[in-house]
Amino acid sequence: MSEYLLLILGTALVNNVVLVKFLGLCPFMGVSNKLDTALGMGMATTFVLTLASAASWVLEHRLLIPFDIGFLRVLGFILVIAAVVQFTEMVIHKTSPVLYQVLGIFLPLITTNCAVLGVALLNIQEQYNFIQSLLFGFGAALGFTLVMVLFAGLRERLALMSVPALFTGTPIAFITAGILSLAFMGFAGLPIK
Amino acid sequence: MNFKPIKTKFDAALAKVKVWLEPENLEQLRPKLGYQTAILAGFALAAAILLGVADLATRGVIQLRLEEDLKAKLEEVIPPEMHDNDLLFDTVTLPSADANLGAAETIVYLAKKQGDVNAVCFKFVAPDGYAGAISLVMGIDKNGEILGVRVISHTETPGLGDKIEISKSKWILSFNGKSLDNVSFEQWAVKKDNGIFDQFSGATITPRKVVIAIRRGLEFYKANQATLIATGEKS
Amino acid sequence: MNAKPISSPHISSARRVDEIMRKVIFALLPALGFGIVIFGWSALFLTFVTVSSAIVFEAICLKLKGGAIESYLLDGSAILTGLLVAMTLPPYAPWWIGVVGSGLAIILGKHVYGGLGQNLFNPAMLARVALLISFPIEMTTWVNVSPFFTGLDILESFKITFSGAEISDAITGATTLGFVKTGFSQAQLLPDLLSDYSGFLAFIGWERGSLGETSTLLILLGGIWLMRQGVIQWFIPVSLLASVTFLSTLFNLIDSTHYLSAWVHLNSGALMLVAFFIATDYVTSPNTPLGQLIFGTGCGVLIFVIRSWGGYPEGTGFAVLLMNSVTPLIDHYIRPRIYGRTRDGKPIEGG
Amino acid sequence: MYVFSAIIILTLLGLALGLSLGIAAKYLKVESDPLVERVEALMPGSQCGQCGFPGCRPAAEAVVLGAAPVTLCPPGGSALVEQLAKLLGVDVDLSQTKDAEPMVARVSEDTCTGCTRCFKVCPTDAIVGAPKQIHAVVADACIGCEKCVAVCPTECLQMHPIDVTLHDWRWHKPQLAAA
Amino acid sequence: MFAFLENPKFRGGIHAEEHKAETCDKPIATNLPLPKKLYIPVQQHVGKPAEPIVKVGEHVLKGQLLAYSQGTISAPVHSPSSGVILDVQDFPAPHPSALPIRTIIIETDGEEKWFKYAIPEKPFELEPEEICLRVGGAGVVGLSGAVFPSAVKLNLGRKNQIHTLLINAGECEPYLTCDDLLMQERASCCVGGIRLMLRGMNAPKAIIGIEDNKPNAFKAMQAASAEFEQISVVQVPTRYPMGWDRQMLRYLTGKEIPADGRATDVGVIIHNVATAYAVYQAVCLSKPLISRVVTVSGGAVSKPQNVEVPIGTLMSEVLAFCDVENEKLARLIMGGPMMGEVLPHADVPIVKASSGILALSHDDIFEPEVKQCIRCSSCVTACPVGLLPLEMASRIKANKLDAAVDLGLKDCISCGSCSYVCPSNIPLVHYFKFASGELFSRQQREHKAEQTKRLAENRTNRMERIKAEADADARRVMEARAARQAAEAQAKVLEENA
Amino acid sequence: MNLSILFSPEYKRIARDGLWDNNVVLTQNLALCPLLAVTGTATNGLGMGLATIAVMVASNGIVSLNRHLIPSEIRIPIFVLLIAALVTLVDICLNAWMHELHKVLGLFIPLIVTNCAILGRVESFASKQEPLPSLWDGFMMGVGFTLVMVILGAMREISSTGTLFANASVLLGESFRFMELTVISDYKGFLLTALPPGGFIMLGFLVAMKRLFDQKAEKKS
Ligand SMILES: Cc1cc2nc3c(=O)[nH]c(=O)nc-3n(C[C@H](O)[C@H](O)[C@H](O)COP(=O)(O)O)c2cc1C
Ligand SMILES: Cc1cc2nc3c(=O)[nH]c(=O)nc-3n(C[C@H](O)[C@H](O)[C@H](O)COP(=O)(O)O)c2cc1C
Ligand SMILES: Cc1cc2nc3c(=O)[nH]c(=O)nc-3n(C[C@H](O)[C@H](O)[C@H](O)COP(=O)(O)O)c2cc1C
Ligand SMILES: Cc1cc2nc3c(=O)[nH]c(=O)nc-3n(C[C@H](O)[C@H](O)[C@H](O)CO)c2cc1C
Ligand code: SF4
Ligand code: SF4
Ligand code: SF4
Ligand code: SF4
Ligand code: FES
DSSP states (O other): OOOHHHHHHHIIIOOOOOTTOOOOOOHHHTTTSSHHHHHHHHHHHHHHHHHHHHHHHHIIIIIITTTGGGGGGGHHHHHHHHHHHHHHHHHHEEEEEEEEHTTTTTTHHHHHOHHHHHHHHHHHHOOOHHHHHHHHHHHHHHHHHHHHHHHHHHHHHTSOOOOTTTTTTHHHHHHHHHHHHHHHHTTEEEEEE | OOOOOHHHHHHHHHHHHHHHHHHHHHHHHTTTTHHHHHHHHHHHHHHHHHHHHHHHHHHHHHHOOOOOOOOHHHHHHSSSGGOOOOOOGSEEEEEEGGTTSSEEEEEEEEEEEEEEEEEEEEEEEETOOOOOOOEEEEEETEEEEEEEEEEEEEETTTTTGGGSSSTTTTGGGGTTOOOOTTTTTSSSSSSGOOOOSSEEEEEEBHHHHHHHHHHHHHHHHHHHHHHHHHHHHOO | SSOOOSSSSOOOOOHHHHHHHHHHHHHHHHHHHHHHHOOHHHHHHHHHHHHHHOOOOOOOOOOOOOOHHHHTTTSSHHHHHHHHHHHHTTTTOHHHHHHHHHHIIITTTTGTEEEEEETOOOOOHHHHHHHHHHHHHHHTTTOOOOGGGSSSOHHHHHHHHOOOOOOGGGGOOOOOOHHHHHHHHOOOOHHHHHHTTOOOHHTOOOOSSSSTTTTHHHHHHHHHHHHTSSSOSHHHHHHHHHHHHHHHHHHHHHHHTTTTOOHHHHTTTHHIIIIIIIIIGGSSSSSSHHHHHHHHHHHHHHHHHHHHSSSSOOOOOHHHHHHHHHHHHHHOOOOOOOOOOTTTSSSSSOO | HHHHHHHHHHHHHHHOOOOOHHHOOOOOOSOOOOHHHHHHHHHHOOOOOSSSSSSSSHHHHHHHHHHSOTTTTTHHHHHHHHHHHHHTTTTOTTOOOOOOOOEEEHHHHHOOOOOOOOHHHHHHHHHHEETTTEEETTTTTOOOOHHHHHHTTTTTTTEEEEOOOOOOOOOOOOOOOOO | OOGGGGEEEEEEEEOOOEEEEHHTTSOOOOOOOOEEEEESSSSSSBBBEEEOOOOOOOOEBBBEEEEEEESSBOOOOSSSEEEEEEEEEEOSSSSSTTTTEEEEEEEEEEEOOOOOOOSOOOOOOOOHHHHHHHHHHHOOTTTTTOBBBBBHHHHHHHHHTSSSEEEEEEOOOSSSOOOHHHHHHHHHHHHHHHHHHHHHHHHHHEEEEETTTTTTHHHHHHHTTOOOTEEEEEEOOBBBTTTTTTHHHHHSSSSOOOSSSSSGGEEEEEEEEEHHHHHHHHHHHHHOSOOOEEEESTTSSSSSSEEEETTBBBHHHHHHHTBBBBTTTTEEESOOTTOOOSSSSSOOOTTTTTTTEEEEEHHHHSOOOOOOOOOOOOHHHHHHSSSHHHHHHHHTTOHHHHHHHTTTTOOOOOHHHHHHTTTTOHHHHHHHHHHHHHHHHHHHHHHHHHHHHHHHHHHHHHHEEEEEEHHHHHHHHHHHHHHHHHHHHHHHHHHHHH | OOGGGGGHHHHHHHIIIHHHHOOOTTTTTOOOHHHHHHHSSSHHHHHHHHHHHHHHHHHHHHHTTTTTOOOGGGGHHHHHHHHHHHHHHHHHHHHHHHHHHHHHGGGGHOOOOTOOHHHHHHHHHHHGGGGHHHHHHHHHHHHHHHHHHHHHHHHHHHHHHSSSSSHHHHHHOGGGGGGGGEESSOOOOOOOGGGGHHHHHHHHHHHHHEEEEEEEHHOOO
């Protein structure tokens, strides 16, 4: 049990997908203007990422390996992920128009949110079993959501600060992300992995 | 043979396809469920064929390249004059779960000269470097003396821990000629820990772990020395 | 008279920004002075370099921004940041470490955000952590204590600070936290590792460490004076120190061979300095009492976690930066109760 | 051979996913975008056309599509901008948007010929008066759209700022701090 | 769980230099020369303006009704002296903008002849309704500055069956001592007023809260109320804004008024002590509210003191009476320094709300440069309401007014504590006033927009109807013509046939 | 093909957009992951950029050709399918025939699949435009991306190790050894810029620099 907890924590904090692994940066920058949106995006990603981890594990171990067609891995994964995302998009569009409007073009972009494919591939690389894959995906998404929310909080405050015109908006957001990632380096070496 | 009927048939078919491909026609088709399914499957089919063919064409080549890579690595730690066989194809697989080399089984490549095992070489891992696992390859002559060690991959900090790479520093060469016999167990350590190997200023952990991993590698060889050398004599 | 009317109130208290900063600087001076006394000329040079470059960077940034320079330059915040950077540096660090540190703090930590009060992260800690990661060797070379300039003479010290002379191994050593961490990685256990440790000397500040952070006693005095002056409030220091004390005592009781006691924690590293002077920085900490308690506790927990299990011997800088990043969220969710309303903003029930 | 199995598997995968997505699309279809209605409800509703669209509904549609900025409607002022930005989740620099000073039309009685043209174009019936008689503007109903000014043949209609009284007086925004 | 972080009785607040010593031990000056002209605005209260009933040229007596109240929430105004009505016209109001307000101008005749009202024999035995009627008729409004018609409040108290009347004698603003002096000199009248109020509301008890920096007033009030056991006098700590009614209520009873409610929700009505005095005058002596005690103070005033001033006197005359040094004058304020309003000039009349005139010198208004907020959260600590002034101001600065409202802007009482403590001298209250005004304008605009929508719709409907009618007409004409043509054709045929 | 169309206003506009006005990184804030992950050195940036150009051009072209065939409901799966196939193709081919290059870039090539910019271009440009402009757009966007990759890579490499285009000979072949420069010899090395935080911060300054240029240009005109 505690082993699983450590897996989640380690994935979320020590090897944070965004700040350490450099995955999922576009939505990280794009949808973090508002706390609510960031939270929404985090949850959408959590859903997709967990599901995609599980689906890709099944694909890998039930189709790709038995048939020895590893060269189709990226293709197969991305196809499955795209389907999951598209499905999520349709559900959100139907159930919550406002959330849909807010997440806008980013829902389709979850497909290309590197984090999703990246985590699926890492899952295979780390040779996790099914449960571990699921938790790894969940932990990564948790880490994603965590930094999204922190970052959105910081950006909401930034919007009220008198940042020099040259730096307002994107530049200062990048710099802030850099400092956030600097802070996360403090977790390096924690024995949770 | 008369191609004409075929050609007209073909032309007719082509015309049909052309009509079908008209934007207006597609406009109507696109919302249809069956059409969507077919299109996705069609693209999948095309992609699969494309990649299948590409894979067929490259599988062999890639295999070859990977072998070349490995061979190049092995040659670095076993001088060519020590063997006349193809290292890649003269191997023994030994269980190594207890030796803490980072894998449950280790492939040992045998360097033979006229059928006698002259030296061996294998890959192993220092699992606890500063920033993660460090993979190494090491060549040992049949007496247990190190012929050479190289780092295959690592994630140590650039500028600090990366001095274990041969391209950054000659430090890794200091293991040449060392064995469990000419260096005592306590001396298999960095100077800071009262051993004989240098550390890097400001980075002790990386070299410390590498030294200990190499020692474990030697111990692994020693434990299996008899079996390994025996494989040569048999052949 | 003015065409546009002025709103009430028409009187104001006499407290001004520069006065606040002056008081903080004043409270830091004993600890800084002690550092200079025990580490000698180099420490003095380094402080000078760091503070003056902080002022220069501040002036340049203000100039680039246009507008009033003097009133902001004279508000003392740049000097304070420079001082704090200096106080968290190893005393024999070369001059360029001080300059780069001040530059990072003032430019990256403060002015790209718009200057005083606009930054999200503590400038001094940002500089400290960035330096540590960029120059681990220079940033972890600690020297022995030698009172009243009896160590290296002024020329040798000058060479060390300004022309990169080697520091002889004879006068260097590890800090307690570093020593213990290294010891653990060699499977040594605590009682042995701490056989030479004197809690009293550590409390006084008679030990290796950063320039201005060794003396628990003097920092404590400075901090208490600041509290009495009403410059800082007790919420952050007390919750920070309490959480570290609680956790270290707890784990020390569970396994005293692997976990330092609260006393060692409190007297080691930058803990005291951070608790009273760094975590309390107004700009980067929450603005309600409950928020500040959460902030302080968070810092304390993170410091303990990183010190006990992390890759770095000292976790204060990271802990402060991490909690700085949580501050907007704390401020967003923790708000004072408004008169006549419940905590979540609904009117209270009548009667 | 593995390549064939690869081709078959991928095709089947495509088929299966395509089918399921197609079905999902059918069942989860969203008919109309209720957002437009909500945006339209926020608009001033005077159909004055200052936004460049032929009325509030088209303006709302354009805003929802992202074809027009949320700052499009001058009569709505910064309040509308803020509401739209909140609804649509876009970020605007509100400190830049400035409300135009509200103006109302006034008839100068000397030159009014009672031609009733202004009366006919006024979208809010703010102009009263019978043919051949002097017209007048009911200031409370006038939205300052200037349509009447445009059609008046004698230029007797002019726009005037609304007089500030003790009740309309408001505190100005404090000047920003130096630097 | 974290309740210990909040003092349940008092939170926030500040302690400013009091500046009360200059005026608190000098007697109220009653010898202000009668001005030649008096300027009486028709609106000196919250609610509808009063409607003048006098004509230009008419002679009026002291205390005579000049304008009668309109509607339920309003108050009449009376003539402060005898004389002739010169004009009813617009005249600058005592307001930061000095914009004009409808004002009755009287040229005094110096005779001070009173208008005769019947004086009740046993005022303390009048029916409660009668008391309220008299209070209302005398134009008494809350004299703390809120100027809410007192009769309305008394009626409210009676209807809601309150259990306590709280008399607010906090007078926490620096400089001001008018309530202090009133209590020192006329304590028994004040207590009389309180008794009348109790009766008017059928309330069982009254508590008088006095800040502990007014020991003389406290003693005087204690002595005056000793024989009435239903009235108790309590000292409260000196800490601005103790005189905020909700604060005093919380301090004295531990209760809080719900944000959307009134004091009556917790069974209390709060009146200022000067209001009680005015009630006494109105009921026992039948004197309408035509004068009030005004504190004249500040660094530019040579003879700071409290003066009893007829309503309508120009402030310049009062200032002249107290020898203001014009070269020292930096800012002129009506009210206290924390909440009072700046006036652009002194040629505006004293009104019922004028508790003080402060002529502040440059030394009084220490005004350093405005800097950026350093998030020191002093303002958060100082806010008695529990708001986050710095956060609200930063949002208002970015024009995010709704966000500021979410943070509680509407709960702000403009007490000024936050601005007072801010080390960066940020005009926080100014931001809040600006935002409140802007929000109010918005509301008005929305209201207008709704009206516009309705008008536009009406117009469209009308147009359609007209068009439909026109179409119908056209159709009828067409039909008629067709019929006519058909008839003609037929006629022709017939003709031809014939 | 008549090259002069490349100078027609439409094509100039596309080129300008790709290189500067609507640069995928500096303006659209897309393609950030590969950008930050591989720009430790200028050489890596260049290699990744080149591979990305190839995939971008090809995917834009194919999608534009087939745009009438693709129903909007399933467009995303089809697009990513195409991109993934192309990337895998590039991956296998490099591995087989340009093995040295593959060894350097190997890890990053699968990541091209999820480079948001590629899908972004396909979605917003190629699926609505004729094939030729689409190809040109893909190319120009790719070049813009590569440019930023190289600049950021150079900034980080110089500041962290004092070299420029280290290992260029491995990536591009021996004849490119001349590119390998040591800009500052005996450099201490400012490690921060090589690490993730430095990447973010440098990128922030890069975007600010672009803004500065734009402001200057605006002032001139
Ligand atoms: C950012 C950073 C990266 C580091 N990287 C390494 C590394 O790769 N290898 C290593 O042995 N030590 C590394 N260290 C240093 C260790 O933290 C530790 O201080 C050092 O190994 C102790 O060596 P010393 O005993 O020579 O001081 C790094 C330190 C920092 C701050
Ligand atoms: C914010 C901050 C972060 C620090 N981080 C480290 C660190 O990671 N490693 C280190 O050896 N010293 C670090 N130091 C220096 C230590 O605080 C301190 O000088 C040293 O560990 C002394 O502790 P000791 O004397 O109790 O052992 C840091 C100092 C500060 C102020
Ligand atoms: C910040 C603040 C301070 C106040 N201070 C006093 C005060 O010192 N004395 C006072 O009588 N009323 C003061 N008031 C007004 C009271 O809240 C309340 O309106 C008044 O006591 C009601 O009495 P009235 O209707 O008789 O004027 C203050 C109000 C506010 C908002
Ligand atoms: C109590 C107190 C603590 C402070 N601590 C710091 C600090 O840790 N680091 C720093 O750079 N500035 C500090 N300052 C100064 C100032 O707040 C700092 O320059 C701002 O962070 C820059 O916007 C402090 C100021 C005060 C009043
Ligand atoms: S400008 Fe505003 S009010 Fe006028 S038509 Fe456009 S949306 Fe409607
Ligand atoms: S400006 Fe003229 S047309 Fe427009 S609302 Fe006013 S009166 Fe009517
Ligand atoms: S003015 Fe408003 S925000 Fe400021 S302290 Fe008073 S109540 Fe609080
Ligand atoms: S008191 Fe002034 S400087 Fe301090 S937090 Fe409030 S607004 Fe900012
Ligand atoms: S490249 Fe856009 S999310 Fe990674």
